[in-house]
Amino acid sequence: MCGISGILNFNQQEVDKNLITNINNMLSHRGPDSGDVAIIGNVALGHRRLSIIDLSESANQPMVANDNFTIVFNGEIYNFQEIREKLIANNITFNTNSDTEVVLKSFIVYGTDAFKLYNGMFALAIYNHSSKELVIARDQFGIKPLYYFLNKDVLVFASEMKSILSYPGLEFTLNKQALVEYFWFENALGDNTFYNEINEIKPGTFVKVNADDFKVETYFDINQIKEIEITEEKAAEKIKELFEASVKRHLISDVPVGVFLSGGVDSSAITAFASKHYQGKLKTFSVAFDFDKGVNELNLAKEVAEKYNTDHHEIKITGADLVEVLEELVIAHDEPFGDAADIPLYLLTKKLKGTIKVVLQGDGGDEFFGGYSRYLTITNSKKYARFSFVSKLISFLGTKNPKLLRIQRFLNAIGQKEPFKRNALLLTMESKYSNPLQVLNRDFYKEVDQLDQFKRFKEVYDYYPKDMDPTQAVFYTDVQTILKDTYFEKVDKSTMANSMEVRVPFIDKELTEFALSIPARIKTKQGEQKYLLKKAMDQIVPDKILYGKKKGFGVPYAYWLTTSLKDYFIEQISTKEAGAYLDKNKIIEMFEIHKKHEGNYGFILWKTLIFAIWVNNKSKIMNN
Structure with missing residues (x-):
């Protein structure tokens, strides 16, 4: 690298x-x-x-x-x-x-x-x-x-x-x-x-x-990949074969290789095959947070490490680590980047710098094999359409209840007639809130209000055949948007800043082209996320992980905003530079609601903080 x-x-x-x-x-x-x-x-x-x-x-x-x-x-x-x-x-x-x-x-x-x-x-x-x-x-x-x-x-x-x-x-x-x-x-x-x-x-x-x-x-051209007819048994067998071959290929190196092990299906599957083919004792690394309400899977990671006899290391991340690295991360990306998952990745690679050069990670498994609930939502969209009256009822009641408003926005998203808008609204966590541009000041808001946030999604959808399966279209769209723009950006910048190469075995030419050719209906069969991948990894990954509830790699940024980052947040949004774009009073109002747990504005406040850091450090980034 x-x-x-x-x-x-x-x-x-x-x-x-x-x-x-x-x-x-x-x-x-x-x-x-x-x-x-x-x-x-x-x-x-x-x-x-x-x-x-x-x-x-x-x-x-x-x-x-x-x-x-x-x-x-x-x-x-x-x-x-x-x-x-x-x-x-x-x-x-x-x-x-x-x-x-x-x-x-x-x-x-x-x-x-x-x-x-x-x-x-x-x-x-x-x-x-x-x-x-x-x-x-x-x-x-x-x-x-x-x-x-x-x-x-x-x-x-x-x-x-x-x-x-x-x-x-x-x-x-x-x-x-x-x-x-x-x-x-x-x-x-x-x-x-x-x-x-x-x-x-x-x-x-x-x-x-x-x-x-x-x-x-x-x-x-991703659109040149044609859907094939295949039984789920043969598809699962082929996935296992191709994935094992991919992991083996990704171990090719003249320096030691490790694995970032979260305890989820994807990283556990990588660990299983990597430990089988790696020459020597495989090193695995996991992250724990100071605030844990079930978001980390440390115990599961330990079980996987023990099962495959890896040299396992756990690294603790606290809110105290954050202030000094947030500016470093913004400079690493050269622009605002709102996925808080790059914080543990950055801190992990920073702590490991000089000890290991190459690590495997599980990005791509969700996008190619159906790891998100919205794939099931799209598949069942006609069922949800029956409840469109609920959205009207919530509007009639004029409620400010956060849970009811979230239901209303979900129904609004699933009810979109244009597929690209439906997918985009289900993708963004901002479907929980009203327009996220509300954090901008009045003058700047006028400059950007007419810009189309769905532009990229429309560009992608315009290339699809009109008769394309709606769920398959979501798979294709995620690969061209969230995977490339969010997860690969995270994987590259937050690790290369610390001179470490991260490899992603799920993104293998043979494996991905086969995965995209599989009909969507058998990837998420019986309402099960990653149904086919789990079938392929049966007897490879422990059942507790394979069939347990998906937890994801959660980062407690909403908690950090009200504790270790509270003063730093106020400081960053209060500068003259930030004021050229942001509405401080509106943001403080949202922050107080969030702090009192009267509403969860964690995600929009987090993005606002990262944007403010970028604005306040723009001259440093431009002049390096």
């Missing part, structure tokens, strides 16, 4: 070495083991290395082949050995044992079709010296980030926005669409960022850039 960066001057002027060196060094936390740059006239490529496979200096980057191709690569290709063998059979020679060289040589042989071969996570740039064409690409689901700035003079790209933000002479303005998406869905969506001038390279695409053109092409 690494960090990459690059500059292309459209005026053909040679890139200043200081420029590429500076933006590359902004990524030193992603690659503390080595760093270097290559300048080829008007193009420069930078790389920071976290050594995982082939630890020798010969595998350092930028890497050159045939004196004509230069690559910078971030990620892991888990099937690189198979690709390497095919290339050797075609008389291609290798100087290293790295997956980077396999990527470069396969690109030389197959061109951009090589991207279709890779089973892994990656962001890369390859420059052809003779054709003077730069190709930038990202993995099919967007596990690894890649951002870019483009104007008539220059293209600047990097693994993190901080590199681009540090580039001298560029101006950046607030993306109000991203802000609206953040307050509704806890982060910017699609290729949006909080800066109008910075976008993401879209997953499953590559960009060809030369002096005259910037052309985006797609090599992977």
Whole structure:
């Protein structure tokens, strides 16, 4: 795992070495083991290395082949050995044992079709010296980030926005669409960022850039995966086979590998297969909170660790840890990011920094195998429609009862005629509340009120066949929204800030493409979340975990807001900078209601706090 960066001057002027060196060094936390740059006239490529496979200096980057191709690569290709063998059979020679060289040589042989071969996570740039064409690409689901700035003079790209933000002479303005998406869905969506001038390279695409053109092409389209007819028995058997193979692949490393073990189905399944195939005693790590009302699954994690004889470690997180790291986390993301689950992940990797480089984690199991209750809700939407009168009754009563209002908003969400709105409202926790933009001051609210928070969801749904199963559409949408925009963002930024590579075995090329082809009706059969995955993991994961009530990886942020973060919260929303956007009086009113337990405004207040921290540290982020 690494960090990459690059500059292309459209005026053909040679890139200043200081420029590429500076933006590359902004990524030193992603690659503390080595760093270097290559300048080829008007193009420069930078790389920071976290050594995982082939630890020798010969595998350092930028890497050159045939004196004509230069690559910078971030990620892991888990099937690189198979690709390497095919290339050797075609008389291609290798100087290293790295997956980077396999990527470069396969690109030389197959061109951009090589991207279709890779089973892994990656962001890369390859420059052809003779054709003077730069190709930038990202993995099919967007596990690894890649951002870019483009104007008539220059293209600047990097693994993190901080590199681009540090580039001298560029101006950046607030993306109000991203802000609206953040307050509704806890982060910017699609290729949006909080800066109008910075976008993401879209997953499953590559960009060809030369002096005259910037052309985006797609090599992977999720909508090309067709539903198959299969029995649940055969599907479960295939899932088990593919998942075990994926975990085995994800253990490929020249440094020790561990597992983040929460005690849930996904991480327990990873631990089971990892302990079977890992050479040596597997290390597992769990997080406990100072405030526990059943949200953590520490005891279950212990049972799994004992069952599979792992070297298990528990790390306690308290509210006292928070104040010092919240600013660090906001700077790590370069923009507001509202998922509080990145706090334990960040603190865990911070405490483990220097002791282990690679860890497996269970992200993706919910989105591909039906781990959320809303999949069942969509399946049973016609039943819920019968109760639409209840919503009208609650309005008639004029009640302020939080539970009744939550029921009303749930019925409003499920009753949406447009599927993309229904899915979006069921996805966001803000369905509990009224408009989350209520925390904005009157003047700024007027500037953003007409922006469409559902824009990204509509874009995704517009590509679906009209006869697509509604529940299957939710699976596809989650993979392209919440998984990429929230969970992969969390996994990458909060861990790479501490120089640790986190791998996600549920996001395996063969496994995911098979999972998306399975009819939704058998993934969540009999009203059971992850029905098919649980069937596949029977006899592998303990029954207590497999069939127990799903608890999730809860973070007690609502409690922290009223205790250890109380003064810090008030301080952050009270600054002049925050006041340019936020309505302090309204926020204090909501905070008091929350503090007295007269209503749960924890999520909206949390997002407000993170936004305020970003606003108050914007100059530090921009200037680094």
